[in-house]
Amino acid sequence: MVILSNEFIEATIMEYMIPSEKVAHVQGGNSLEHALLLLTKSGYSSIPVLDSKFRFKGLIGSSAITDSILGLERFEFEKLETIKVEEVMKSTVPIVKTDTALKKAISLLVDHPFLCVVNEEEYFEGIVTRRSILKQLNREIYK
Ligand code: 2BA
Secondary structure, eight states: OOOOOHHHHTOBGGGGOEEGGGSOOEETTSBHHHHHHHHHHHOOSEEEEEOTTSBEEEEEEHHHHHHHTBOSSSBOGGGGGTSBHHHHOBOOOOEEETTOBHHHHHHHHTTOSEEEEEOTTOBEEEEEEHHHHHHHHHHHHHO
């Protein structure tokens, strides 16, 4: 039987967070064209949307972008430069605070590939991904 250490179970998400400077993101006022370029170049399917002061606003993903330019018979690619990210982004997503317990984050990560982390003033601090948690869980199992 594998017994997970208290250290792992009682940890906060801060220990597993990818800091904001390493997270690809866009601003709400950016065009969908800019967002799609960044998503394509980074290889991620969804990234955080922030405001100019680095506060978290929502998530934008490539499928939401292509869906928003889908016409009756074709993709209306010319719309990409006129629609803003904030018109299409998903804003009802779970966010966690820097002191959130790891076990709470794990239950949220069942349904979400990553969680955005904000501080007390709602400023964006980074993300916790399924990969970062599974990597640590894998270490715990084999130690
Ligand atoms: P997805 O983009 O759908 O990526 C799913 C998984 O595919 C990632 O899981 C990772 O294992 C792998 N992957 C995708 N693109 C990658 C890349 N450019 N480099 C390395 N591995 C890549 P997780 O690492 O658990 O990430 C979960 C989700 O978190 C990602 O979903 C993405 O939406 C977001 N994400 C992860 N790292 C990010 C970053 N640095 N900036 C912005 N968003 C990030």
